[in-house]
Amino acid sequence: MNLTVHRCGSIKRIASLALAVSIALVAPASANTQVYDPQTRTWVDYGRTEAYRYYKKHGQVPEAFRRQIVRFRTAEQPGTIIIDGNQHFLYLVQPGQQAIRYGIGVGRDGFGWAGIVRVGRTAEWPTWTPPAEMVARDPNAAKWAGGQPGGPDNPLGARALYLYEGNQDTIYRIHGTPEPWTMGLDVSSGCIRMNNDDVIDLHSRVQVGAKVIVLMQGAALYKGV
Amino acid sequence: MGGRHGMSWSAKLATALLLFSCSISQANELVIAMPNWFSGRASANILKVALKNEFGLEAKVAEAGTLTAFAGLDAGTVDIHPEVWLPNLDNLVKKYVTDAKTVALSPVGVEAWQGMCATRAAADAGISDIADLNDPKKTAVLDTNDDGRGEIWIGAPAWSSTAIERIRANSYGYGKTVTLLDMQEDVGMAAVDAAAATASPLVFACYAPHAVFKLHDIVRLSEPSYDPAKWNILLPSEDPLWEQSSTAASAWDTARYHIAYATSLRDKHPEVVEFLDRVTFTPEEATEMSYALQVERQDPYDFAKQWVSKNAARIKEWAKP
Numbered sequence: 291m292n293l294t295v296h297r298c299g300s301i302k303r304i305a306s307l308a309l310a311v312s313i314a315l316v317a318p319a320s321a322n323t324q325v326y327d328p329q330t331r332t333w334v335d336y337g338r339t340e341a342y343r344y345y346k347k348h349g350q351v352p353e354a355f356r357r358q359i360v361r362f363r364t365a366e367q368p369g370t371i372i373i374d375g376n377q378h379f380l381y382l383v384q385p386g387q388q389a390i391r392y393g394i395g396v397g398r399d400g401f402g403w404a405g406i407v408r409v410g411r412t413a414e415w416p417t418w419t420p421p422a423e424m425v426a427r428d429p430n431a432a433k434w435a436g437g438q439p440g441g442p443d444n445p446l447g448a449r450a451l452y453l454y455e456g457n458q459d460t461i462y463r464i465h466g467t468p469e470p471w472t473m474g475l476d477v478s479s480g481c482i483r484m485n486n487d488d489v490i491d492l493h494s495r496v497q498v499g500a501k502v503i504v505l506m507q508g509a510a511l512y513k514g515v
Numbered sequence: 516m517g518g519r520h521g522m523s524w525s526a527k528l529a530t531a532l533l534l535f536s537c538s539i540s541q542a543n544e545l546v547i548a549m550p551n552w553f554s555g556r557a558s559a560n561i562l563k564v565a566l567k568n569e570f571g572l573e574a575k576v577a578e579a580g581t582l583t584a585f586a587g588l589d590a591g592t593v594d595i596h597p598e599v600w601l602p603n604l605d606n607l608v609k610k611y612v613t614d615a616k617t618v619a620l621s622p623v624g625v626e627a628w629q630g631m632c633a634t635r636a637a638a639d640a641g642i643s644d645i646a647d648l649n650d651p652k653k654t655a656v657l658d659t660n661d662d663g664r665g666e667i668w669i670g671a672p673a674w675s676s677t678a679i680e681r682i683r684a685n686s687y688g689y690g691k692t693v694t695l696l697d698m699q700e701d702v703g704m705a706a707v708d709a710a711a712a713t714a715s716p717l718v719f720a721c722y723a724p725h726a727v728f729k730l731h732d733i734v735r736l737s738e739p740s741y742d743p744a745k746w747n748i749l750l751p752s753e754d755p756l757w758e759q760s761s762t763a764a765s766a767w768d769t770a771r772y773h774i775a776y777a778t779s780l781r782d783k784h785p786e787v788v789e790f791l792d793r794v795t796f797t798p799e800e801a802t803e804m805s806y807a808l809q810v811e812r813q814d815p816y817d818f819a820k821q822w823v824s825k826n827a828a829r830i831k832e833w834a835k836p
Binding site for chain 2: 360361362363364365366367372374376377379381389404405406503504505506507
């Protein structure tokens with residue numbers, strides 16, 4: 291796999307979003323996602339601070355990033371996963387031209403690549419082993435140099451879907467997170483993160499071997515897998 | 516478009532020929548080569564069902580790439596190919612139809628089209644003509660990575676049409692204002708699906724007949740008509756400096772596809788040749804065929820039986836006018 295870091299930080303407006311309750315968000319200059327506030331009828335920035343406050347107040351992420359059935363017309367067969375890192379949605383194609391749409395968090399620089407991979411294997415409450423460079427710079431990671439056992443504090447969350455190209459692990463995963471408020475944000479280190487409830491739901495519906503399409507949008511300087 | 520419809524099969528020719536020759540049953544009176552794209556699979560089966568109904572002839576549908584199919588038509592192991600795309604396969608037509616005279620084309624063609632398309636949201640944002648892509652203010656809505664340039668998918672890396680779309684972007688000028696992306700067709704089409712699902716603006720290379728036109732509300736960008744004087748294409752395989760040496764500041768020439776058959780069929784079954792020369796599908800029907808097989812996942816043979824049943828009078832007219 292060739293990887294190229296690309297610039298990010300675009301204004302990502304989450305269309306057809308209806309926040310369940312009024313929110314008062316402060317717009318930071320560096321926000322890269324916007325959500326629609328139906329009470330003020332304006333698009334408001336949705337950054338890390340706003341996301342955290344919102345989650346703390348409501349106990350869930352804004353409506354757009356919650357798991358929901360949406361109309362989704364496609365030639366892809368049911369069971370296929372389509373990841374739109376730009377809009378922070380993961381679609382699981384369903385019969386009848388519908389999809390289950392989940393909110394996702396993606397890497398600080400977007401996903402960084404695009405193409406077609408497959409679910410090579412999955413794991414429940416997976417062990418997380420920090421990369422060597424993270425061990426070197428982060429004392430919190432260093433203590434898990436030998437692998438952090440699965441559990442509620444594990445960065446990979448409740449489930450992991452390991453993405454393969456052919457029979458080779460791409461090193462990318464779709465996984466859960468202990469930070470559920472980060473859906474809709476560009477925060478992780480390259481993987482696709484989901485709320486634990488959502489990743490458990492996705493894991494229960496997905497077959498090993500499922501086709502995964504990672505879109506190019508938001509990753510113009512991507513390299514294919 | 517050559518890569519889209521058969522020319523990328525050359526590397527597999529030897530293997531395919533072997534497999535193909537082994538797969539042909541002597542019991543069948545006729546062999547129809549079936550392409551791997553969806554309208555071709557449908558039309559191959561429609562011909563199979565119609566030949567049985569009208570002439571009592573058994574025909575075997577055998578999957579084959581275009582080069583393999585032409586070699587079979589030339590050698591007499593294949594009788595019919597349902598979709599030969601022109602001008603993409605002009606070189607094969609010259610070799611087998613014009614020079615060797617072992618293959619003939621039906622005079623009736625299905626009109627095909629290729630160009631640039633926009634989702635409804637992109638059209639509503641002011642992108643409806645190819646010239647709109649030269650306006651950075653308009654293409655700003657296509658920018659998803661905040662680098663000030665919109666992004667446009669121009670095709671799969673292996674397609675010859677992708678190189679030509681790059682040349683067209685350079686010639687029209689929008690190669691300077693937008694970022695051109697190439698990626699497998701499934702990724703390009705899934706992006707259209709996701710854009711349609713969220714009413715987001717997207718511009719992409721497209722061709723018809725194609726199921727995308729039935730799946731979504733798609734706007735074809737208008738552009739100046741095909742002008743041979745402005746169309747000078749050198750492909751990467753022909754010239755390492757192809758991008759600088761080529762120009763294409765007009766729409767694509769109209770493409771068509773035709774049924775091809777072995778000229779030996781004229782002696783074996785002249786009535787079938789007369790029939791094939793009259794078979795005609797509209798572009799809309801070809802899109803319906805693609806949609807039925809690709810999106811609805813209908814079995815090609817079952818679909819063909821239904822299609823033939825629904826169009827019985829028309830098929831009778833083709834068979835016995």
